[in-house]
Amino acid sequence: MTIVDMTSSEIGVLWSQYIQNSMSLHMMKYFNEIVEDKEIRTIVEKTLRFTLNVNTEIEHLFHNERIPTPEGFTDKDVNIHAPRLYTDSFILSFLEMFGKAGTVAYCLSQSASSRHDIRKFFTDCLLNVSNLYNLSVDLGLEKGLYVRPPYMTKPKNADYIEGKAYFTKGFNPFTKRTLNSIEIMHLFENFKTNQIGSFICTSFAQTTETKEIKKFFVNGKKIGTKHVKIFSNKLAESNIEPPSSSDHGVTESTTRVFSDKLMMFLKTVLTASGQGNYSAASTASMRYDLVADYQRLSAEVALYAKDGLDIMLKHHWLEEPPQYPDRSKLINQ
Template identity: 30%
Template sequence: MKRTNSVALTSSDISPLWDMYQSETIIKWGIVYFLQHVEDNAIQQLLKETLTLVEKNLSHMEDIFQKESFQIPFGFTEEDVHLQAPRLFSDILYLEYIYNMTFFMMSMYSFAFSVADHKEISDYYAINLKAAIKLNKQAKELEKEKGIYIRSPRIPRQEKVAFVRDQNYLAGWFGERRPLLGMEITNLVFHSKRNALGHAVITGFSQVAQSKEVRRFFEKGRDISGKHLEVFTSILHEDFLSDGALLMTSEVTDIKIAPFSDRLMITFVANLIASSIGQYGFSISTSPRHDLSLQYSRLMAEVGKYANEGLKILIRHGWLEQPPMAANRNDLAK
């Protein structure tokens, strides 16, 4: 990437780049492992296209770090993957992972693009956002072809304009509860799918984690994601709507040999949690019904506490790479 001027990159340029480098090294080695076992030709092709995109992104990011004389992050390497390990997940779960991963990529690149100060960096994010959108569309269409894509429930066609006249529009815990809004249904279905995937992945991780401490951490996460899925499903059922997603634990094999390091698996789960917290917050802003807002707030607090436990494990083992930060002026003044 050629620099057109000497303007130094800011925290808004570098920090999202640093975070994405960490995440995409996890994605890279995950896909490299998946490709050792995938059998479906179409899913294999999608995995290869995703890997090509991620490797290209990592190369570009390393180029930017070098041009800025900024230390390239350590991230995750071939030491964090055991390619000879037996298959842990099915092809269907590989596909569901790629589809959900594109949401994470689109969210990250969209945010990074909006806050970037340097034109060349924002252009880089814009290109990657476009590529992530393309990948998302491919994965969604492939899920439809495979018959595993769960569509959101249908709602009645609105034939005339109407205005809210009743306070029960906001009610939830007390009084007559109105039916779910279309956007509220959309949020519940989205979170159901994310937690179904998370439950399956963490179930697999709990089987293969090498440390007892890490295994217990994953067992707790498995139970939390399963409970969250039940919460979202029960809310949909109150309005006689279909499930937003189904448990995917049948897509996890019974192997006990770890394909990934404990450090990689915990960091991957931490990324899932961070994404969930952000999405729960968005759902609060688009769900006027009070009971839904309180449910999301409660679930956010639960996963936030769980995320903190994961960070403590990473720090205790010396696994947490320090992100870019401001200078400590108090120490410098001593």
């Protein structure tokens, strides 16, 4: 089979996956040092091997194409000997989030690829990260740590929506209709991701010495906590018990674990993911008050993301993706 050059899309998704896996790799190295539960450790070790294998394969692909490998993150970006900053419960929740985000990312990467070997590579990645996600959920269920979505009464008939009132009954508290299953799903998932995001901001704020960055993470915690409360209230309005956890996930350690560069990059990734989640939820929701909430909260997250981008630019922490040639500049040389 003749191997053709990589397309711009293939270069882009491989580059992005390398950077993100480079970050995940060093987080897993630390988790592997501090995790106490043997069964959770097994999943951490599998995830560690997976991220390492993915980046090794991308390095090989880039080498063959004579494309420079991005710098990403190194052992300088993590102190694996730092005291325990996270509980085992948090680590398992992070692994669940890693698997969930990975299935979306690798599915997108696969669909953006044309070359057979690259499609096969991303297909294998998708299968492996799906397996890691299933392992984390199964273990969470077994240990009673996984928070299930709310149950609901099963419908007796297949019905059709009658009139626009179905969409508008959300603004008036006296005529507000209860949530449908799709709306519950998005509220619940956004509740969970914001809760984990708040824990991460807490851990980063208490371990960085840089005032500017500490302030950024404190603001992130405030935003996450605020959004959790909003989603919780929306569920409670329909007499749905919001999910809760007795494990706050973060210890009292103030010793630095990760570099400011790695912490800022992770928060950038989570913020972008959050905006995508809000966009999907806004599109899927059928109550206009929920649509308005998601759009308003998304704008707040966008402003927060800009603050993070400004900090990363200021400290020269943003690697530039492979760039298409500027033909006008070349012609005018």
